[in-house]
Amino acid sequence: MIKKGISRQIVLHYFIVVFLALLLVELVFLFSMRTYYYDSIYNYLNSSTDVPQNYISDQSSPVKYQEIIQRYELGDTVEVQLLDTQGNVLQNSTNFRVDKPIQTGDIPQALAGSTGRWIGKQAGTGENVMAVTRQIQVNGDNYLVRYVTSLERVNQKLLTITMVAVGVGAAVLIIVLVVSLGLANSIVRPLNNIIGVSTLMAKGDFNARIKGNYPHEIGELASTLNYMAEEIIRSNQIKDDFISSISHELRTPLTGIKGWSETLVSGGFDPEETKLGMSIISKETDRLIGLVEEMLDFSKLQQNQMKMVIGEVNLKEVLQETMLNVWAKAEQKKIQLKLEPGARPFIVQADGNRLKQVFLNIVDNAIKFSPEESTIFIMLTEVSPERVRISIQDAGIGISQEHLEKVKDRFFQVNPNRGGTGLGLAITQQIVQLHNGEMYIDSEIEKGTTVMIELPLTKQQEILQLT
Structure with a gap:
């Protein structure tokens, strides 16, 4: 017995799907085989009724009936019956007397002009038979020729085919069961390994690793x-x-x-x-x-608890205030701060104090890592009618590509010996994102760093620009 879990589900699902598909295929196959055998018998009996009637003599009835029977005989396995239009048996090839009229379904079909066919149990013997009846005309009189043959041998053969099909189906189901068990184990075994390692991780052992190449x-x-x-x-x-x-x-x-x-x-x-x-x-x-x-x-x-006081902010004014705040620090290293505000004012919907905090952090870093007597450029550039870019470019020591991908991560510091918390750029990034903006950093060792911040312009600004 497979214990509860994903193994049982996999095996059960595979087994049910294959079982239903196999059942459908076998039913169609067995029905087709039965139809093939029965139709073959019917076609054989039906073709035997196509006998020319020109040579039937006009003698007394018993002699004539016997002659008709002889013309239509097919051997010992098929009984030939000659009936009148009321279903009464006039003569048959076995000379077995039938007192009652035959009322099976093939009689009305034959009287209607088609070839009648009936499958059922023979009265008296209870044997499975097929009867094929067709109307003929002899010397101006209408008769019915009825063939009756046993289906016992055919049914026995069909039973043998059915047993073989069931055996093949059972073998296929056993193979499917074995294969699905193997498949389930191939999935569950690595999952159990993953669960075990995950449990260790949950207990604080983060040195545990999942080993093995799983597909x-x-x-x-x-x-x-x-x-x-x-x-x-x-x-x-x-x-x-x-x-x-x-x-x-x-x-x-x-x-x-x-x-x-x-x-x-x-x-x-x-x-x-x-x-x-x-x-x-x-x-x-x-x-x-x-x-x-x-x-x-x-x-x-x-914790998403930082409150923003949103209003219209002139970026040029905020950058000028930022430069005044860091002017003394830049003066100590004889660093020039140059602002290129663009041809027109850029207005954004933002928290002015928070944006100032962003620019102060970036410019302060630029001063900290720039050599003496260098220049820091602060530029406002129109990216599109809906967005503006603030670029802060220095000629400092730069950041390697390895560190550039992590420099915005919290607590990360390129050089811990320089002091700081490693939170500045992480906070800056999140404040920019709260303003629906993006921050990019481009840097090269010993050539400097450029920090670019893109912010959406106000709708009013877009309208003024279009006009």
């Missing part, structure tokens, strides 16, 4: 689960690196704040030194606030 969808499932485990390990590693990095990022400003706080509390400093200490404390506090806000933003985005 088709099962192989794809195994590859997907292995890939999932690798991605979980990578994500856990990135998360661990993030925790280590953020711990370091938080410890550094906290150490500075604590150190200067204790120093200032001890007293004995002139106003200039006190002012310097307070300035460092304020600077490190802002740094801590920035880190915390970045993590809060990421948490809100992950």
Whole structure:
């Protein structure tokens, strides 16, 4: 007995489908064989009634009836009967007297002008017979010639064919059962392996792997689960690196704040030194606030809880404000910020503060990774009547193709030693997507990086452009 599960379902479905198909084929075959044998007998008996009547003598009735019977005889296996139009037997080849009129279905058919055919049990003997009747005319008188032959031998042969067909069908079903069991095992065995490895993964063992080259969808499932485990390990590693990095990022400003706080509390400093200490404390506090806000933003985005205040935003004005915010930092490295706003204003439906956050993060990264005395270009370009592109291009160290595919992933950092949380570009990407936009990064090592953001223009902007 096959236990419940996918194996039983596969075997059962295959067995039922093949059984029904086989049953239909055998029924059609057996019906065809029966029809063939019965039609062959009918055609033989029917053709025997085509005997010329010109040579029947006009003698007394018994002699004439006997002569007609002799003309139509077919041998010992076929009984020939001569009937009048009322169905009374006038003469037969066996000389067996029949007192009652014959009322089987072949008599009315013959009287109607066609060849009558009837299959049933012979009265008195109970034997299966076929009767074929046809109307003839002898010397102006109408008679019925009726052939009666036994079907017992034919039925016995048909029974033998039926038994052989049933045996062949049973053999086919056994083969199908064996093949379907093998097929079911070939599917269930790798599934059980996958279930076992998945259970280990569910318990936290992500080093477990599904081994073996499985075909088709099962192989794809195994590859997907292995890939999932690798991605979980990578994500856990990135998360661990993030925790280590953020711990370091938080410890550094906290150490500075604590150190200067204790120093200032001890007293004995002139106003200039006190002012310097307070300035460092304020600077490190802002740094801590920035880190915390970045993590809060990421948490809100992950939980779809970030609130957007949508309105009409002039991209040129937002970019100018962004440049003013980072001007001091760019000035320290003697980096020039050049804005190319395009020939006309570009208005988008967006949250101005969030867009400013996006541009600040990208421009700040460009300044951080650009060499001194270089130039950062900020350009507004019309992509189509419905979209605008903001490009921020630097001449910095660039990003390798290997890292370029992962740079927008959360917690990912090309160089963890440079500090940061690895969330900046992940947050930027999600904010852009919330504005129905797209962000692309094109970079080459030692030649610089270009970050492109495409946003949809407002409907009003499209109308103004068309007019």
